[in-house]
Amino acid sequence: MPVPAPVLAPPFHVVRLGHVVLTVRDLGAAKAFWADTLGLQVTEETGTRLYLRAMEERGHHCVVLERGEAPAARHLGFKVFSEEDLDRAHAHFRDRGLAAAFVEEPYQGRTLRTVDPLGVPLEFYFRMEKLPAVHQTYALYRGVKPLRIDHVNCFSDDVDASVAFYNELGFRVTEYTENEDRSRLWAAWMHRKGGVHDMAFTHGIGPRLHHVAFWVSHPMNIIDLLDLMATTGYVASIERGPGRHGISNAFFLYVRDPDGHRIEIYCSDYQTIDPDHEPIRWDLRDPQRQTLWGAPAPRSWFEEGTPFAGTPARQPSYAASPIVAG
Template sequence: MPVPAPNLYPDFNTIRLSHVCLNVKDLSVSKTFYTDILGFQISDETRDHVYLRAMEERGHHSVILQRSDAPGTVEVLGFKTFDDDDLDKADVYFQSKGRSTSWVDRPFQGRTLLTSDNLGIPLEFYHKMDRLESIHQKYALYRGVKPLRIDHFNCFSNDVDASVAFYNDFGFRVTEYTEDAASEKLWAAWMHRKGGVHDMAFTNGTGPRLHHVAFWVPTPMNIIDLLDLMATTGYVSNIERGPGRHGISNAFFLYILDPDGHRIEIYCSDYQTLDPDHEPIKWDLKDPQRQTLWGAAAPQSWFEHGTQFVGVGLVESTIDASPIIAP
């Protein structure tokens, strides 16, 4: 099935992904991992929350760690709109799609619209977030992998075609995709708003679940340095896959698991997709260089493990596909 033509004039304007709220068991343990190992900066913290940002981010937070009785789950994925009026337009839009909406109070954010996508993934949209001082040239603060900014979400979807159609309708554009030849259905797709390869991606599987959240780093050497750090500070077993280079996106990557099992991708070197007539790239699902241009093939866990969204039921995919898996 071909990917849909891009909707260049959506009902409201989403400019990029913004933040994620991850539920954790031990806030102190998670705080140490994200600050001392990964290198995020603390914007604020309370008894039950730690708000983090990466080095290039002026917005108050891109990661919220939330103490929870359901650790290893995801509370919400956040997106920023072009202006405040887009929030009202989004409210009308999601209601027209049969999705419930509500206005919620979020610390450090202005008006925030809470809703969900067609599979039930909780989404929130805002325009204003507290702005903090620039720290990207405060090099004394850099540590860990030296994260610069949040880059994308990747989610398991039991129906990638339906997910792509839903996000395409409010302006996300496909950059690359794979198709299952037997069913002629999409197996995975990468979609963007900000002009990179993706803000949101969908991978075939039991869903909806968060497969990973990715953060951009300066160079591949930062990833090598992180591996050395994790291997000598008790986190070697948290290294899941990589380093390597993806065929799709061309990214140099590493996948790790945080203390609660949330998968984090450390990522650099993809390409720009700014032109509105940028044509998506199709990959053969059987092409081993699709997921790994070079490096070891992905382990079984990479295709099966994901973190569930709070209160959202799971549905198994009906596609019987066989991607390349490491022995």
């Protein structure tokens, strides 16, 4: 299955993934995990919402945790290059027959809310309230010392359709996996900022959020987090890793928050900014695809994810058999 040719002049310009909005049942338990354990900085706390940012970020938030009755992913937020790009985005989505409207969001400027064709809820914004830099205020560093939000990965019931849509928006494929007969995409990693991915898709019941990832400076940050979680009551929240992905070359760890949201801690992928960068193909049954050292992922990796609020998940468009641990 050929990967679509990259669109180097998209209808509007997305800079990067900016934030995610997640529903949690208990803001106190969420704060103990996301802030006190992972180490994200609390920038605002209300009775219904918790705003967080990572250490290198100047924007007000990269994660919004909203109190609700059941865990869900409410929006994936992307920063665009200019205010004019918001108007171009609005016209593009309306021309595609997708609902698109401007909404008011705290600490953000004009925010365009829409959905992709498979039902993933999206936000696009240009302005966000800026905060003083803290990346050299080392007394604030704790937990895994997260530096910035890096990417999201979503389960998609039709990865080919997901890739086609985001390809139109200028997201470029860096690595991909085909199904057994090479007729369909099983997974794909797509970027805007020049890393391996801002948005990725994995074959499965979808759309659902698979994980949100944060960049750290060194694998030892991950080891420190493991020691912390193992001695503060979170050992059962460690799902997978540490390890090194074949795809992306990233050193990784996957953990689950108290509501089951999957979080990746991530470092050491590679630069993909060149416009003629060629995607890397992986075979679905290659044991080094999931982990360079050969260890397969647990079954929960392929089956469990966070539903998108208001979007029913569907069975995948074809059957596939990745390597599963145990």
